[in-house]
Amino acid sequence: MLKSQRGISLLELMIAVVIIGIVLSVGAPAVNNVQQNLSLSGATKNSYFLFQQARSHAVRLSSDVVVDISDGSSWCIGVTELANCDCNTAASCTVDGVEYALSSDDFPGTIMENALFGDDDQATFDGTRGLTLNSAGSFELTHGSITTPVNLNTVGLSTSPKLRQT
Numbered sequence: 001m002l003k004s005q006r007g008i009s010l011l012e013l014m015i016a017v018v019i020i021g022i023v024l025s026v027g028a029p030a031v032n033n034v035q036q037n038l039s040l041s042g043a044t045k046n047s048y049f050l051f052q053q054a055r056s057h058a059v060r061l062s063s064d065v066v067v068d069i070s071d072g073s074s075w076c077i078g079v080t081e082l083a084n085c086d087c088n089t090a091a092s093c094t095v096d097g098v099e100y101a102l103s104s105d106d107f108p109g110t111i112m113e114n115a116l117f118g119d120d121d122q123a124t125f126d127g128t129r130g131l132t133l134n135s136a137g138s139f140e141l142t143h144g145s146i147t148t149p150v151n152l153n154t155v156g157l158s159t160s161p162k163l164r165q166t
Contacts, residue, residue, distance in 0.1 A: 032144075036109070040143040043107040044160050047077055047141070047150050050102050051123070051158035054079040057095045058125035064133070065095060067123040071139060075112035076103040084122065107143075115139035123152055130156045 008016075051067060057079070058065035068085050070076045078085040078093030079100035085093035093101040104110060117123050117137035124133045131154065138151040150160045 036144040036146050039107050039110050040141055040146050040148060043110045043141050044148050044150060046102050048158045048160055050077055051152055053100060055125045055130040055156045058127045059130045063127040065125045069115050069117050069121045071112040071115035073111050074104050110141055110143045113140045113142060125156055132156050
């Protein structure tokens, strides 16, 4: 008569460990890609909304509002009622006493490149219609192998096409 055994054998345990190892090694790059997409998507959406916020404030206040753009690995976008602002200085980028700034510190690993806005990397929204005053432009946000452009047209509208692989 055969005696029933409880538990699992060493061979069954080794097979389970190998299968788990294979699944994890295949899944790890996918998790990294999802993290890159989420970080880049967040930076893109926040920069889009920062432009829209600046445009809205310009019309509401009936005065020019400036968006300062600084690209590179420690990039920064700041909104101000003044001639310019520095995101590295506290309370420098404010409208109506509220700070509006977005930087690479908020999205680690995301880099801004090819920022082209007017002569001094600024976009100015006029207080009458929210149009950009000769300062339409664009920049690219990159995280790992994924890049997305952000555009600001002369009508003052910000657009960004779907994320694309490079």
